[in-house]
Amino acid sequence: MTFETRITRSPRPYEPERATEARAALPDLPGATAEVIAGAAGSAPYLHGLLLKEAAWLPEALDDPESALAAGISRIEALPFDQIDTGLRQAKRRVALLAGLCDLGGVWTLSEVTGALSLLADRATHVALRAHVAREIRKGKIPGQTEDDIEACGGMFALAMGKHGAGELNYSSDIDLICLFDEERFEGIDRMEARAGFIRATRRAMAALSDLTAEGYVFRTDLRLRPDPSVTPVCFAMEAAERYYESVGRTWERAAYIKARACAGDLDAGGRFLKGMMPFVWRKHLDFNAIRETHDMRLKIRAHKGLGGALKLEGHNMKLGFGGIREIEFFAQTRQLIAGGRDPDLRLRGTVPALAMLAQKGWVEADVADQLSRDYEAHREVEHRLQMLRDQQTHSLPTAPEEFDRLAALMGTTVAAMRAEIAERCERVNALTEDFFAPGEAAPTPELSPEQAEVTARWSTYPCLRTARAQEIFERLKPELLTRIQRLDKPEEALSHLDGFLRGLPAGVQLFALFEANPQLIDLILDIVSTAPHLARYLSRNAQVLDAVIGGRFFASWPGREGLIALLDTHLEEAGDYERQLDACRRWAKEWHFRVGVHQLRDLITADEAGAQYCDIAAACVAALYPQVVAEFARKHGPPPGRGAMVLGMGSLGAGRLTAASDLDMIVIYDAAGVDMSEGRKPLQSRSYYARLTQALITAMTTQTAEGRLYEVDMRLRPSGKQGPVATSLESFMSYQREEAWVWEHLALTRGRALAGDPELMRAVEDFRADLIAGPRDEARIRQETTEMRARLAEAKPGSDWDPKNGPGRMMDIELLAETAALLAGSAEQDIYAQLGAGRAAQWLTGDEYALLVETYRLMWRLQSAARLLTGEALDPEAVGAGGRAFLMRSNGAVSMAALSEELKLRAAASAMAITAVLARPLPGA
Numbered sequence: 005m006t007f008e009t010r011i012t013r014s015p016r017p018y019e020p021e022r023a024t025e026a027r028a029a030l031p032d033l034p035g036a037t038a039e040v041i042a043g044a045a046g047s048a049p050y051l052h053g054l055l056l057k058e059a060a061w062l063p064e065a066l067d068d069p070e071s072a073l074a075a076g077i078s079r080i081e082a083l084p085f086d087q088i089d090t091g092l093r094q095a096k097r098r099v100a101l102l103a104g105l106c107d108l109g110g111v112w113t114l115s116e117v118t119g120a121l122s123l124l125a126d127r128a129t130h131v132a133l134r135a136h137v138a139r140e141i142r143k144g145k146i147p148g149q150t151e152d153d154i155e156a157c158g159g160m161f162a163l164a165m166g167k168h169g170a171g172e173l174n175y176s177s178d179i180d181l182i183c184l185f186d187e188e189r190f191e192g193i194d195r196m197e198a199r200a201g202f203i204r205a206t207r208r209a210m211a212a213l214s215d216l217t218a219e220g221y222v223f224r225t226d227l228r229l230r231p232d233p234s235v236t237p238v239c240f241a242m243e244a245a246e247r248y249y250e251s252v253g254r255t256w257e258r259a260a261y262i263k264a265r266a267c268a269g270d271l272d273a274g275g276r277f278l279k280g281m282m283p284f285v286w287r288k289h290l291d292f293n294a295i296r297e298t299h300d301m302r303l304k305i306r307a308h309k310g311l312g313g314a315l316k317l318e319g320h321n322m323k324l325g326f327g328g329i330r331e332i333e334f335f336a337q338t339r340q341l342i343a344g345g346r347d348p349d350l351r352l353r354g355t356v357p358a359l360a361m362l363a364q365k366g367w368v369e370a371d372v373a374d375q376l377s378r379d380y381e382a383h384r385e386v387e388h389r390l391q392m393l394r395d396q397q398t399h400s401l402p403t404a405p406e407e408f409d410r411l412a413a414l415m416g417t418t419v420a421a422m423r424a425e426i427a428e429r430c431e432r433v434n435a436l437t438e439d440f441f442a443p444g445e446a447a448p449t450p451e452l453s454p455e456q457a458e459v460t461a462r463w464s465t466y467p468c469l470r471t472a473r474a475q476e477i478f479e480r481l482k483p484e485l486l487t488r489i490q491r492l493d494k495p496e497e498a499l500s501h502l503d504g505f506l507r508g509l510p511a512g513v514q515l516f517a518l519f520e521a522n523p524q525l526i527d528l529i530l531d532i533v534s535t536a537p538h539l540a541r542y543l544s545r546n547a548q549v550l551d552a553v554i555g556g557r558f559f560a561s562w563p564g565r566e567g568l569i570a571l572l573d574t575h576l577e578e579a580g581d582y583e584r585q586l587d588a589c590r591r592w593a594k595e596w597h598f599r600v601g602v603h604q605l606r607d608l609i610t611a612d613e614a615g616a617q618y619c620d621i622a623a624a625c626v627a628a629l630y631p632q633v634v635a636e637f638a639r640k641h642g643p644p645p646g647r648g649a650m651v652l653g654m655g656s657l658g659a660g661r662l663t664a665a666s667d668l669d670m671i672v673i674y675d676a677a678g679v680d681m682s683e684g685r686k687p688l689q690s691r692s693y694y695a696r697l698t699q700a701l702i703t704a705m706t707t708q709t710a711e712g713r714l715y716e717v718d719m720r721l722r723p724s725g726k727q728g729p730v731a732t733s734l735e736s737f738m739s740y741q742r743e744e745a746w747v748w749e750h751l752a753l754t755r756g757r758a759l760a761g762d763p764e765l766m767r768a769v770e771d772f773r774a775d776l777i778a779g780p781r782d783e784a785r786i787r788q789e790t791t792e793m794r795a796r797l798a799e800a801k802p803g804s805d806w807d808p809k810n811g812p813g814r815m816m817d818i819e820l821l822a823e824t825a826a827l828l829a830g831s832a833e834q835d836i837y838a839q840l841g842a843g844r845a846a847q848w849l850t851g852d853e854y855a856l857l858v859e860t861y862r863l864m865w866r867l868q869s870a871a872r873l874l875t876g877e878a879l880d881p882e883a884v885g886a887g888g889r890a891f892l893m894r895s896n897g898a899v900s901m902a903a904l905s906e907e908l909k910l911r912a913a914a915s916a917m918a919i920t921a922v923l924a925r926p927l928p929g930a
Contacts, residue, residue, distance in 0.1 A: 007066035008034045012110030017046020018413040026052060029059040037066060040109040047414040050395040054101040061098060069106055073099065073120055077127050085135050089212055092128050093219035099124045104175065104392050107385075108414070114381050115356070117388070121173040126164065128222050129181065130268035132209035133157050137202070137269075145201040147194040159186035160202050160239065161269035163278070165229050169263035170353040172384075176391035176398075178224040179213075182264075186273040187241035199240065206239040224397065229260060242277045249284045259337045261285045262344075263353045286345035315430055317423055322387050323399035327430030327437075329387065332359075332380045335437045339367050348578070355380055372436055379429045386426060389414045401426070449483040450490050459503050460486070468512030477516040488526055492534065494886050501533040501540060501887075508544035532605065535887035538664070538876035539601050558599055559608075562617060568596070568624035576628055582636045586704055589629055590711035596621045601664055601873055605891065611869040612862065615661030622668055623759050625705070625714060626651055630760035633701045641693060642684025646677030649694055649731065650761030650769055651701070654721045658757040659819075659834050661865070663872035667716040668705070671756075672698040675734040675765055694731040702730075721752055734765070738772055747789040751823040753777070755834045770832075778830040783927055790824045791923050805905065806879045808864035808871070813916030815864045818857050821919050825849065828927055836861060847928045853918045860915040863908065866895055 014036070017023035023046030027038055045052040055062070065072035076095050083091040103120045106112035112120070137157040141149045149158040165180040167173050183206045190198045206227075213222040227238050231248035249257065261281055266274025315326045323329045336358040344350040347365060352358040356377045363373035389411055390398055402408050405419075412419045452460065460482075469475050485502070492498045509515065519525050533540040563571065572592055579588035597618070604614040630651060634644060655669035656662050676690035688696065698719075705714050723732050723740040732740075741753065756773050758766035794817060803811025810816055822836045825843025833839050837858055844854040871879035874888045881889055881901050889901055898904035 005068075007069055007106070007109065007111055008037045010109070010111040011036045011040060013108070013416055014039045015043030015047055015108050015416045016413045017043050018410040019046050022046045022049075022052050026055050029056055030062060033063060033066070037109075040105060043413070043416070044105060044108050044392075047410055048104075048389075048392045048394070051101065051104050051392055054097055054104075058098055058101055062101065065098070065102055066105075069102055069111065072102060073123075077123060080127060080131050083131060085139070088131060088135050089215075089217065090219050092131065092212065092222045093217065095124065095128065096222045097220060100175070100395075107175075107388060108392075108416075114384055115171075115354075118167070118172040118174075118384075121175065121177070122164075122168055122171040125168055125173055125179045125223055126267040128213060129162055129164075129179070129209070130157075132212040132222075133160065133162060133183075133205065133268050136205040136208040136212070139208075140201040140205050145204075146198045147190060149189075149198075156272070157205075157269035158198070158202070159189040159270050159273055160184070160205070161186075161266050161271065161274035161277075163264050163274060164267035165260055165264055167263070168267070169265050170355065172354060174384075174391060174397070175388040176395050178226045178397060180226050180229050181210075181267075182230045182245075183227065183239040184242050184245055184274075184277060185239060186270060186276075187243050195241070199237070202239040203237050210238070231257075242273070242280075245277070246280055249281065253284055255341070258285050258341060259334075262337055262340055262351070265353065285341075286348075286351065287341075315427060317401055317427060318403045320401045320426075320430070321399050322383055322390070322401065322426075325430070327432070327434035329380065329383045329399075331433055331437045332376050332383070335376065336362065343367055376433065376436060379433050382425070382429055383433075386411075386415070450487050452486065453496075455496060456486075456499055459499055463503070463506055466506050466509070468506055468509035468515075471513060474512040474516060477520055478512060481516055481520050485526060485530075488530060492530070494534075497886055498530060498534040502530065505529070505533045505540045505544050508541055510544075528602070531887075532602070535891050536601070536605055536874045536884075538872070538874055539598075539605065541876075542601075543598070558602075562613075562620075565620040565623055568620055569627045572624050572628040576632060582632065583709075585629075585632050586707070586714075587709050587711040589625055590709060590714050593621055593625055593714060594712070597664065604869070604873060607894065611866040611895065612661070614869055614873075615656075615663065615865065618662040618664065618666065619657060619660045622657060622662055622666075622715060623653065626653070626668070626670070627760040629704055630701060633704050634697065637697050637700050638684065640684060640686050641688050641696075642682040644674070644697070644762075645679035645682045645690045645693060647675040647765050648762035649674035649697065650765045651759045652769060653757045653759045654752060654755060655718075656755075657759075658755040659836055660757070661836070663869050665872040665876050667718050669718045669721050670759075671719065671722045671737075672701065672731040673734055673737050673765070673769055674731055675762075675768075691729070691731075691733070694733075695729055698731040721749075723749075734768065737769075741772075741776055747786055748793055750776070750786075750827055751790070751820070754823045754826040754831075754839065757834050774832040777827060777832055781827065781830075783828055786824060786827060787923050787926070790820060794820055794919070794923070804878075805909065806867075806881060808867040808879065808908070811912065813860065813912035813914065813919065815861065815868060817919055818861045818864070818915060821857070821922065824923070843922075848925065849922055853922060856911075856918055857915055860911040863896065863911055867892070867908070870895060 023042035026041050026045030030038070030041060033041065041055060045055050076098055080091055080095045099120060103112070103117050106120075107114075107117045134154060134157055137146070137160055138154045140146050141151070141154060141158055146158045153159070161184060163169070163182040163184070165182060167177060168179045168181075173179070183202070185198065185202045187195055210225045210227065214225045215221060227233065230236055230238075230240075231245055231253075236244075261278075262285065264278060264281075266278065320326070321328060333355050336355050339362050340350050340352070340358055343365070350358070350361055350365065350367075352361055359368065359373040359377050359380075362368040363370045386401075387399055390396075390401070392414065393410065402411060408419050408423070412422045415422055417425075463469060463478075464475070469478055486499075489495050489498050489502065506512075519529070529543070532543060572589065575588055575592050576585045579585045600609070600614050600617045600621070603609045603617075604611065609617070634648075638644070649672055652658070652671040652673060653669070654671060656666055657668050657670070672694070674690075674694040676694070679690055681687045681689055682693045702717050702719070705717050707713070719730055722730070723737060723745070741749070745753075753773055754777060756769075758770050760766075797810075797816060797820070798812055801810035801816070803809070803814060808815055818840075819836060822839035822843070825831075825846070825848060826833055826839040828848060829842040829846040831839065831842035831845075833842055840849065840854055840857055840861075843849040844851065849857070867879055870888075870892055871877065874884045874891070877883075881892070884892070893899070893901065893904060896904055896907075898907065
């Protein structure tokens with residue numbers, strides 16, 4: 005489509021004589037096009053000059069602006085060395101003129117205008133760098149590089165930063181570049197010689213772009229965004245840059261790299277560098293401290309530029325001033341820095357796309373994102389018009405009335421309307437962004453008792469408050485914390501628990517910044533510390549799990565085991581190498597563990613649901629980690645020989661219920677299928693291979709990394725217990741279970757569940773387990789040995805009044821009977837309630853006995869699950885405090901702790917009597 009058919013608006017001429025001159029230079033243009041050109045020439049002296057200089061080229065370009073742009077870019081790609089300076093300048097004039105007219109006429113959107121200017125900057129930078137690097141290569145100044153390396157600039161590249169990187173280049177922008185080279189192409193003294201050659205090429209290329217000649221200039225270039233620009237050369241090694249950012253990189257540099265992209269030279273090397281920069285830019289935890297650091301930077305910019313005070317349109321800086329462009333960019337970038345480490349979808353360079361994605365992800369309200377996007381584009385249009393006037397990199401509105409009139413004419417409006425719109429937008433942008441960076445003053449600190457004051461006085465000595473930044477944030481936060489504590493039923497006890505939490509917190513800046521930005525978390529933390537000391541201690545060591553509350557679907561429906569496995573698979577794939585995968589798995593599991601604990605604490609799920617969810621998390625970790633362990637092990641020793649191996653969950657893991665502090669019982673079974681050795685760099689005999697693979701899996705689960713330990717693992721339920729091999733062959737496993745296993749081992753196998761490994765082998769083991777349980781059995785012997793086992797357990801672990809696990813009629817006693825019921829009934833069910841149901845279906849348990857045992861177990865499990873959540877240890881009502889006792893009564897529907905204790909004793913006694921009666925009773929028809 006032609007320019008003429010797409011025009012939607014037109015500027016008015018401020019100087020009619022210049023408009024007349026432009027019409028005379030271009031007499032044959034259609035009416036609407038002529039009006040746009042007359043308005044441009046009659047208001048903007050710079051555009052007037054471009055129109056006269058490019059009058060012969062312009063009509064053809066306006067027939068198809070997009071094709072004219074593409075042809076201009078292609079033309080500069082083919083420029084010979086001696087024509088680069090003039091050819092690039094001609095291209096700049098033409099693209100600037102075309103973009104200006106398309107902008108003023110509404111033919112191109114803002115993103116198309118800035119995209120055209122950014123595309124020219126990309127290709128011009130590449131052409132200039134390529135030419136001057138080629139010169140160095142041909143002179144032999146870049147060792148080892150030949151004609152074949154010229155297109156990739158011998159391993160050198162330029163990163164486009166700021167608006168250039170985002171494809172949002174201003175009409176008269178500088179281009180911010182960082183020039184680096186891939187030092188791995190060179191060794192020893194060659195690296196230093198190459199560095200010198202690249203420095204010379206960079207300086208000459210920048211001059212080719214920015215020197216003002218009779219033909220003008222291409223782009224003013226700025227290389228000061230490179231690391232430590234006062235002492236570093238204009239081009240240096242990737243590795244040196246990476247060291248700088250790892251050691252002293254600052255928040256503003258992280259924000260700058262949001263928009264960074266390789267725009268010229270060796271784009272592959274540039275891409276590798278930016279990939280290596282991702283951990284620096286995108287932190288693995290939510291980074292709310294970025295809000296404060298960005299706010300400090302805003303204040304420094306305002307102070308340095310003298311931009312404080314009330315809005316005054318004369319001389320107002322549309323970029324850095326009150327309610328300006330930079331406020332919207334900071335608003336989006338800071339949220340990207342906060343959450344982009346966890347959500348790659350937020351890693352967008354453009355401001356408007358970033359706002360849209362932040363709204364989609366729930367980080368910004370949709371109407372706020374829409375309004376800021378519209379205001380951003382309107383601000384940018386004013387900025388473009390200011391720069392079109394005289395090709396100046398200015399962001400400030402005029403100070404003289406006649407210049408306001410000139411600007412309004414170029415915008416196609418009146419001065420009064422323009423001033424009103426700009427003022428309204430600036431006020432609105434400030435209102436929408438200022439509270440995010442600088443929330444209101446904190447409330448006054450409430451009056452404390454002498455005992456409370458004594459507690460708070462020692463907080464300044466804790467590790468979490470050792471830095472000035474942590475103290476600064478906490479001082480703003482403390483009044484709100486103490487005010488909310490004073491509203492609780494037992495403020496002294498809550499303050500004591502909070503004191504314990506703060507004492508165990510190794511660092512505070514990020515967590516305190518998280519609370520300051522999300523005050524709703526304060527109630528959650530007080531709920532946790534006053535109710536569940538164990539969960540609070542866990543939280544103090546793993547405060548990053550709070551990220552999930554803010555950045556994830558913390559209160560969404562439970563995804564189920566398969567859903568969790570899929571989520572963790574994706575997480576591990578993104579993590580990269582094996583060590584990072586182990587850390588990523590630990591972080592992931594902590595967040596989901598924390599979610600289950602909070603949901604249970606707030607009565608969003610029952611203890612039974614919590615047990616199943618903890619089990620789903622553990623099973624997902626085993627299922628997702630196992631293939632990674634196999635792949636890592638196979639790199640050295642080759643793929644698993646034969647059919648491979650599988651992991652069989654036992655005990656509570658197999659039964660589908662764990663607590664917040666459970667170990668994992670597992671067995672590894674393999675089938676070498678007659679293959680004696682693995683095939684790899686260091687082959688192993690099959691038996692040794694699977695034994696060492698199992699040890700690698702145990703290490704992956706249990707080793708203490710920077711992110712802590714995943715789980716403790718218990719392998720004692722394997723055949724022959726601690727004396728047997730850690731991995732068991734399928735043949736040995738089946739033979740042992742058929743011919744040698746004790747009754748208690750068959751009882752344990754009733755809870756076995758396949759978790760990970762070769763699918764065919766998993767099915768084979770499960771089929772064998774089901775067939776074994778369903779096969780012939782000596783019922784009298786099973787009942788007799790179960791009775792004897794029960795007596796030994798009662799003697800070894802008699803339990804206590806508040807112990808829901810050990811003792812007659814309590815959890816272990818009921819679990820033992822449930823396993824026996826499953827074995828006698830030939831049922832492959834693993835769940836405790838389903839096993840008791842199998843006993844009832846076989847008419848070994850009466851309906852009343854089944855109901856009694858199920859309800860008793862449910863009560864015991866609620867108490868056991870709560871004990872592990874609240875204290876991590878055996879249940880002690882005094883140790884859990886008032887909040888913990890309230891949770892125990894609430895979750896059990898008890899009116900008092902005394903009533904709950906009495907119910908526990910009565911149910912345990914009744915359950916013990918029922919179990920004794922059932923074990924003495926033969927199966928019907930036996």
